[in-house]
Amino acid sequence: xxxxxxxxxxxxxxxxxxxxxxxxxxxxxxxxxxxxxxxxxxxxxxxxxxxxxxxxxxxxxxxxxxxxxxxxxxxxxxxxxxxxxxxxxxxxxxxxxxxxxxxxxxxxxxxxxxxxxxxxxxxxxxxxxxxxxxxxxxxxxxxxxxxxxxxxxxxxxxxxxxxxxxxxxxxxxxxxxxxxxxxxxxxxxxxxxxxxxxxxxxxxxxxxxxxxxxxxxxxxxxxxxxxxxxxxxxxxxxxxxxxxxxxxxxxxxxxxxxxxxxxxxxxxxxxxxxxxxxxxxxxxxxxxxxxxxxxxxxxxxxxxxxxxxxxxxxxxxxxxxxxxxxxxxxxxxxxxxxxxxxxxxxxxxxxxxxxxxxxxxxxxxxxxxxxxxxxxxxxxxxxxxxxxxxxxxxxxxxxxxxxxxxxxxxxxxxxxxxxxxxxxxxxxxxxxxxxxxxxxxxxxxxxxxxxxxxxxxxxxxxxxxxxxxxxxxxxxxxxxxxxxxx
Numbered sequence: 001x002x003x004x005x006x007x008x009x010x011x012x013x014x015x016x017x018x019x020x021x022x023x024x025x026x027x028x029x030x031x032x033x034x035x036x037x038x039x040x041x042x043x044x045x046x047x048x049x050x051x052x053x054x055x056x057x058x059x060x061x062x063x064x065x066x067x068x069x070x071x072x073x074x075x076x077x078x079x080x081x082x083x084x085x086x087x088x089x090x091x092x093x094x095x096x097x098x099x100x101x102x103x104x105x106x107x108x109x110x111x112x113x114x115x116x117x118x119x120x121x122x123x124x125x126x127x128x129x130x131x132x133x134x135x136x137x138x139x140x141x142x143x144x145x146x147x148x149x150x151x152x153x154x155x156x157x158x159x160x161x162x163x164x165x166x167x168x169x170x171x172x173x174x175x176x177x178x179x180x181x182x183x184x185x186x187x188x189x190x191x192x193x194x195x196x197x198x199x200x201x202x203x204x205x206x207x208x209x210x211x212x213x214x215x216x217x218x219x220x221x222x223x224x225x226x227x228x229x230x231x232x233x234x235x236x237x238x239x240x241x242x243x244x245x246x247x248x249x250x251x252x253x254x255x256x257x258x259x260x261x262x263x264x265x266x267x268x269x270x271x272x273x274x275x276x277x278x279x280x281x282x283x284x285x286x287x288x289x290x291x292x293x294x295x296x297x298x299x300x301x302x303x304x305x306x307x308x309x310x311x312x313x314x315x316x317x318x319x320x321x322x323x324x325x326x327x328x329x330x331x332x333x334x335x336x337x338x339x340x341x342x343x344x345x346x347x348x349x350x351x352x353x354x355x356x357x358x359x360x361x362x363x364x365x366x367x368x369x370x371x372x373x374x375x376x377x378x379x380x381x382x383x384x385x386x387x388x389x390x391x392x393x394x395x396x397x398x399x400x401x402x403x404x405x406x407x408x409x410x411x412x413x414x415x416x417x418x419x420x421x422x423x424x425x426x427x428x429x430x431x432x433x434x435x436x437x438x439x440x441x442x443x444x445x446x447x448x449x450x451x452x453x454x455x456x457x458x459x460x461x462x463x464x465x466x467x468x469x470x471x472x473x474x475x476x477x478x479x480x481x482x483x484x485x486x
Contacts, residue, residue: 006358020319024179024264025304026029033368036236036258036259036260036261037236037238038238038239038240038260038292038293038295038332039068039069039118039120039211039212039238039240039261039262039295039332040068040332041067041068041069041332042066042067042068042069042326042332042333042334042335042389042392043067043068043069043070043071043295043332043334043335044062044067044069044070044071044124044334044335044336044337044380045070045071045297045300045301045335045336045338046070046071046072046073046337046338046380047073047084047300047301047336047337047338047339048073048084048087048099048301048338048339048347048348048354048356049072049073049099049337049348049355049356049358050099050100050104050356050358051072051075051099051100051101051104051105051108051361052104052107052108052358053105053358053359054072054112055107055108055110055112056111056112056381057070057361058070058111058112058114058115058117059111059114059115061361061381062112062115062117062179062380063112063115063116063117063182064386065380065381065385065386065389066389066390066393066450067117067335067380067389068116068117068118068387069117069119069120069211070112070117070118070119070120071120071121071122071214071334072099072108072119072120072121072122073087073099073103073122074087074088074090074097074121074122074123074216075094075095075097075099075121075122075205075337076090076092076093076094076095076097076124076201077090077091077092077093077095077096077097077137077138077140078090078091078097078098078134079091079129079131079134079136079137080131080134080135080137080138080354080355080446081347082346082347082350083345083346083465084301084345084346084347084348084349084455085345086098086137086347087124088124088216089127089128089129089130089131089184090127090128090129090135090148091122091128091129091136091137091140091142092136092138092140092142092147092148092149092150093150093197093200093201093204093458094138094140094399095204095205095208096137096138097137097138097379098137098350098354098355098356099355099356100104100355102194102208105208106208106209108296108447109208109209109210110209113209118211118212119209119210119211120210120211120212120213120238120240121205121210121212121213121214121364122213122214122215122216123201123202123213123215123216123228124216124217125187125189125198125201125202125215125216125219125221126143126181126184126186126187126189126216126217126218126220127180127181127184127185127187127217127220128142128144128147128151128156128184128185128187128188129142129144129184129185129291130144130180130182130183130184130185131144132144132310133453137376139352144185145185151187151194151197153207155187155188155191155193155194156185156186156187156188157178157180157186157187157188158177159178159179159180159186161174161175161178161179161269162175162179164179164183164475165179165379166178166179166182166183167181167182167220170246171248171249171250172247172250172316173251173324176219176220176249177219177220177221177222177251177252181217181220186220187206188267189195189221189222189225189226189229190222190225193426195225195228195229195232196232197327198229199229199233202229202233203232206233206234206237211238212238212239212240212243213237213239213240214239214240214290215239215240215241215242216241216242217242218241218242218256218262219241219242219243219244219251223255223256223258223259226239226241226259226399227258227259230259230260231244236259238260238286238331239259239260239261239330240260240261240262240263240295241253241256241259241260241261241262241263242262242263243255243256243262243263244263244265245264245265245266251456253265253289253293254289257290257293257319259287261287261292261293261294261295261332262293262294262295263294263296263297263300264288264289264293264294264295264296264331265296265303266285266287266288267288267294267296267297267325267330267331268296268297268298268299268303268308268309268310269307269309270284270285270379271282271283271298271310271321271324271325272298272299272308272309272310272321274310274316274424275309275310275314275320275321276309276310276314276317276424278408278425278426279408279422279424280405280408280410280422280424281403281405281410282402282403282412283328283330285330288330291329291330291331294330294331294332295331295333295334296325296330296331296332296333296334297325297333297334297335297336298310298321298322298335299311299336300319300334300336301336301338304336304338305344308462312338312340312367312371312377312379313347314474315367315368315369315475316367316423316475316477317475318365318367318379319366319382319446319477320386320422320424320475321479322335322379322384322385322388323384323388323420323422323446323477323479324420324422324477326385326388326389326391326392327392327395327412327414327418327420327479328390328400328446329395329397329398329399329400329414330400333392335379335380336379337376337377337380338376338377338380339371339374339375339377340371340372340373340374340376340377341373342373343373346373346374348374349374359374359375359376359378360376361376361378361380361381362381363382364376364378364381364382365381365382365449366382366383366384367379367382381450383449384445384446384447384449384477385449386449386450387443387445387446387448387449387450387479388445388446388479389450390445390450390451390481390483390484391418391420391445391479391480391481393485394417394418394481394482394483395414395417395418395481396414396417397482398414398415398416398417398418399414399415400412400413400414400415401413401414401415401434403431404431404432404434405431406429406430406431406432407421407425407427407429408424408425408426408427408429409420409421409423409425409429409430409431409433409470410422410423410424410467411431411433412433413433413434413435413436413437413468415436416436416437416482417437417481417482418437418480418481418482419433419435419437419468419475419478419479419480419481420477420478420479420480421433421463421468421470421478421479422472422476422477422478423472423473423474423475423476423477424475425474426474427474428471428472428473428474429472430469430470430471430472431469431470431472432468432469432470433467433468433469433470434466434467435463435466435467435468436466437463437468437480437482438463438482439463439464439465440462440463440485440486441455441458441461441462441463441485441486442455442459442460442461442462442463442468442480442481442484442485442486443455443457443459443462443480443484443485443486444457444459444460444478444479444480445479445480445484446459446477446478446479447459447478450484454484454485454486455484455485455486459478460486461478461480463480470478
């Protein structure tokens with residue numbers, strides 16, 4: 001989690017700025033000797049989508065498109081308000097929120113599982129709220145350090161390292177892991193009672209059919225605390241820890257790979273600026289965790305409000321970034337699907353009762369030139385994303401060969417299986433990508449979507465003399481694979 005907005009404009013600014021000081025890479029700590037099994041396949045984060053909406057989308061879109069898992073927003077009672085970040089200020093572990101009831105959540109999980117899509121729930125376990133007192137969405141009364149049936153003052157860190165008890169220095173491990181993140185009441189996750197209470201909540205979600213968890217703000221908990229909580233769950237439960245890599249900071253993602261996978265923020269920081277500069281090149285990855293430990297993304301609900309170089313506002317570049325990520329042989333990819341906003345604090349549309357109303361994605365086939373505030377981006381429904389999931393399946397475990405470029409155009413092959421080319425430049429380009437694919441005519445699954453039965457849309461690429469020749473307009477991406485021929 002980036003720095004959360006609380007109730008004042010200064011905190012909103014902190015959120016927008018995020019952890020920009022963390023942008024450059026740091027030296028890797030020693031890698032764990034073993035890597036736990038994690039979530040696989042292609043995921044999609046459906047940010048602030050109601051449970052009923054996700055359940056419907058699993059059957060109509062996610063399953064048919066080939067998504068393996070969906071990441072939901074946090075399923076617990078939270079403070080009231082229209083801002084998106086209210087979901088990240090828990091007041092109880094009751095599964096009743098602006099996104100729906102426990103029964104609706106369970107029905108969603110069941111519908112997704114029936115469609116072959118696993119549910120990964122965002123777990124906010126580092127902290128509770130920053131509010132002095134109030135009543136939660138489901139009616140729970142609380143104060144900042146007292147939550148009925150859960151926690152009292154002794155269950156929290158009460159940091160004396162800074163004047164206001166909040167984190168001020170990210171080079172201080174003690175501050176990052178015992179002081180408050182923008183005033184949010186910081187749970188003492190070294191406490192046996194706190195660990196047991198959190199594990200009980202996560203176990204309840206598993207009982208509702210959840211497959212695993214995103215551990216929000218994992219960086220703000222000692223790795224041994226996270227490990228102890230996860231050890232109370234059934235063996236093999238997938239977890240993905242949010243640990244933002246920061247230059248010259250003592251806490252790095254590598255500390256958490258012995259627990260499960262981690263979000264590798266360096267991936268987007270490398271890819272995004274290349275796209276906006278119009279100069280693509282082979283990745284360096286000197287500061288990345290091992291591929292099996294990495295969950296990668298172009299942007300997410302935090303970074304699109306902070307330091308993401310490419311977001312839904314960039315249209316073809318956003319699609320290009322997702323396509324290149326899905327074509328890569330590094331990490332487990334998660335596509336991001338949120339909603340448009342001009343105010344970074346703005347939540348999605350809500351009804352008079354405060355419930356999120358959701359949005360329909362029927363008819364959405366690709367990125368739009370512009371969006372109205374509150375309108376769903378619907379990336380999960382883009383035909384090019386489904387085409388690239390098919391492309392990724394066709395590529396399988398084939399190695400990524402070194403890329404080639406000509407001007408702004410760049411492309412690479414997954415040996416003998418699939419080829420992709422992209423042109424982030426402002427002028428058309430022709431690029432010949434060396435390939436071991438057999439000579440012939442291949443379907444462009446970016447332009448036409450999945451095409452195992454022939455090039456229904458008519459967009460094709462010719463392979464001859466050991467090269468796939470792509471004629472690319474400015475901002476265009478094209479991709480072919482062994483199973484889609486004309």
